[in-house]
Amino acid sequence: MTTLGVIGGTGWLGGALLRPALAKGFVDPADLILSSRSGKTAGFEGWPGIRFVTDNVMLAAQSDIVILSVRPEDLDTLDLDLSGKLVISVMARVSAAALLARFKSRRIIRAMPNACAEQGLSFTPWLSTPDATDADADFADSFFACSGKTTRLSTESELDYFTALTGSGPAFIAAFADTMIRDAIENGVAPDIADAAVRQLFLGAGTWLAGASETPADTVRIFTEYGGTTAAGLTAMLSADIAGPISKGLAAAKDKAARG
Template identity: 50%
Template sequence: MTERTIGIVGGAGWMGRAIARSMLEAGFVEPSGLVLSSRSHNTQGLAGWPGITCLTDNHELTARSDVIILSVRPVQFSAVDIDAAGKLVISVMAGVPVATLAARTGATRIVRAMPNAAAEIGKSYTPWFASEGADPADKELVRQLFETCGTTDEVFREADIDYLTGLTGSGPAFPALLADAMLGHALERGLPAKVAKRAVEAVVAGANQLLADNNASPEETVRTFLEYRGTTAAGLQGMIDGGFVEAVRAGLDAAEAAAVGMSQGQ
């Protein structure tokens, strides 16, 4: 448990609430050590911890907090007015670089992190990058904090956060696209909607668990099925021949470009 008071700017948003709930459920912070600010007082999902302080004034949040998590939409950041000099600032905003965070908050101890929607169920993968001003104690706090939401890794180039914003910050979106395509195909074949939905969910959810538990790499798994030369091999080869790999690469390139574009536009 940390003894530092943690403030979340945008604490009523879905990501701010998810991080707050994960920290509380893990016992990482006491309710009395958590301060949330937002334009509303919507703390739905946190009602079980009545000791949380809820504010609308970011200056008051900053004064009360040792650690400040910025959890607002990037386009809203220009309207956030805080002086966080001497504080540890953790941004979970996509595309806002360390230099901009420092200029607008006055902080030198800064971490950019990219959790995803799975933080709501404690399954997020959260990469993070620390500025030169962040000390070892800051980094350890960040590691422990995001481990309450799932798994985490420190990366050592800021550009890697922009790339991972597209790769892992997508959360369920990319698997959902695959599932949607499979579901549409199954419905076209006349399967009842309930059966088609359950079948597709079993494929996507089951594959997720199998990949997590299996020692084989994704490449080895694909190769094994291709070499078996059964129906799955035929399906895989059809997807590959149809440009599946190229489409995925194009999507990741586009997501990274969007993150970099957001960064340059700050």
């Protein structure tokens, strides 16, 4: 029996990752220990076999695998010896070397899921240190697959970039949607209708893009070549250098991830 301990497991990201894994039977409630400073258990009422603790030292002593799901700013509050255990971190800005130095484990996996995990729609890139075993890697990939799609990376610089590209979850898309909603309101559309219309647009567009055989670039080209109203809008956006602000945003997020 392998016991999984999750520090910060009742937080928003810990819960978003664990509930799909529990629902799919990948994690047995009897093999799961969650810790939180508040001692809260909300969100896990459907799995009464889970053990809850407020003491991270106790959690570590009883766990074979420890997932760190806390804010990077809270890392200094964790004084644990996790040597010999598999340590999985979902924290941005904390390198594998920093994790090894603090927790004394050489079997480390870093991953960057996003806020869509609870819906099974996260894209989760991850990487492992050389001492992580094949079984460690299989566990991590299967665990994160419960929450969406996964891919294994080879360098932390790649993970820093994905922290910006996909770790942002819906936030960057929400900024674009908010701009469209505000524009619709300024053009006389009632706020509730503007909000509903743009939400439905992004739901439909995301679903369509996920299953389309064409690349996004192909879609832009097809609509631009058609020469209609969508082409007029796309041409104006491209002429205004829509790519520039997006690239700057990704660069800023990547730099933040790399600086720690």
